Amino acid sequence: MRSSYSRIGSYGFCPKKYEYRYVSQIPAPTKPELAFGVSIHESLEHNFLQKIETRKDLPIGEVAVFFRRTLDERLEAVPDEFLRGPSDPHYLRALGEHFLDRFLKERAPGLQPATRGVECSFRLPLPNDHELTGQFDLLDTDWVLHDFKTSNKPYDPRRADRTQLVIYSWACERMFGRPPKELCFDVFVKGDGADGAAGLQDPVVFPAPTAADMGRIAAQLATLxxxxxLAESRRDFPRSFEPSRCHWCEYQTLCQKEWDQEGQPRPQKVSLGSL
Ligand code: SF4
Structure with missing residues (x-):
């Protein structure tokens, strides 16, 4: 089976959502959070791709124009009822420009992208004929692998997903012939109104995983x-949550309608480990 790590995680989050997205492949309405995060990513990619040749960052105003255009295009696909409060387009534009302004002043001047080191797509062979696909954001010439994240709250390194770190490190070794020196998460904190202001978190840095970590994680991923x-062959896709409460799920309307038609069956937690 060919899968991304986010696809695997999606089943553990809610099997019904997994079914809608990956098995039935039902298109979901775009959420403003996704449009915002993708626009930040694409703006940074736009800067670093040209920097491979020029070795210079673009002027901040040029990146801001690119960001605004990208965000506006992506927000066109978002239903109007989602574009309120902290998802108001004017607020998202101002927030994104603030993030990019800070990043380009404070971080980008110290980062030189490696050749082929921007938005690197990878495929990793796993035991039992499986394959893991994915992408990392930036490898710099100091062998630091960067992942850009937008998040409501500051990232807590104690809760880091070790598997994701191993996957990135392994991908770097396969593509560039050696693992990164370290991994760095650059986190753009949107603020959730209760947990502090919006801003650019200090870099969150992790040492590169060992070769033994990589072997162990590869075996675990193949088992998952x-x-x-097996779950797909059995069509084992229960709901993990009560649909009437799943406000953040893009499939909520469809899921709730089907849940009502089915007589509101009890939600059932199914993890990959318990299958
Ligand atoms: S609405 Fe809730 S239960 Fe339904 S698919 Fe989404 S997350 Fe799962």
């Missing part, structure tokens, strides 16, 4: 994919 194949 075996289980996912």
């Amino acid at each position: 994919l075996d289980r996912l194949v």
Whole structure:
């Protein structure tokens, strides 16, 4: 089976959502959070791709124009009822420009992208004929691998997803012949109104995983994919949550309608490990 890590995680989050997205492939309405995060990513990619040749960052105003255009295009696909409060387009534009302004002044001048080191897509072979696909954001010439994140709250390194770190490190080794020196999360904190202001978090840095970590994680991922194949063959896709409360899920309307038609069956927690 070929899968991304986010696809595997999606089943553990809610099997019904996994079914809608990956099995039935039902298109979901775009959420403003996604449009915002993708626009920040694409703006940074736009800067770093040209920097491979020029070795210079673009003027801040040029990146801001690119960001605004990208965000506006992506927000066109977002239903109007989602574009309120902290998702108001004017607020998102101002917030994104503030993030990019700070990043380009404070971080970008110290980062030189490696050749082929921007938005790197990878495929990793796993045992049992599985394959893991993915992408990392930036490898710099100091062998630091960067992942850009937008988040409501500051990132807590104690809760870091070790598997994701191992996957990035392994991908770097396969693509560039050696693992990164370290991994760095650059986190753009949107602020959730209760947990502090919006801003650019200090870099969150992790040491590169060991070769033994990589072997262990590869075996675990292959086992998870075996289980996912089994779940799909059994069409084992219960709801993990009560649809009437899943305000953040893009499939909420469809899920709730089907849940009502089915007589509101009890939600059931199913993790990959318990299959
Ligand atoms: S609305 Fe809730 S239960 Fe339904 S698919 Fe989404 S997350 Fe799962």
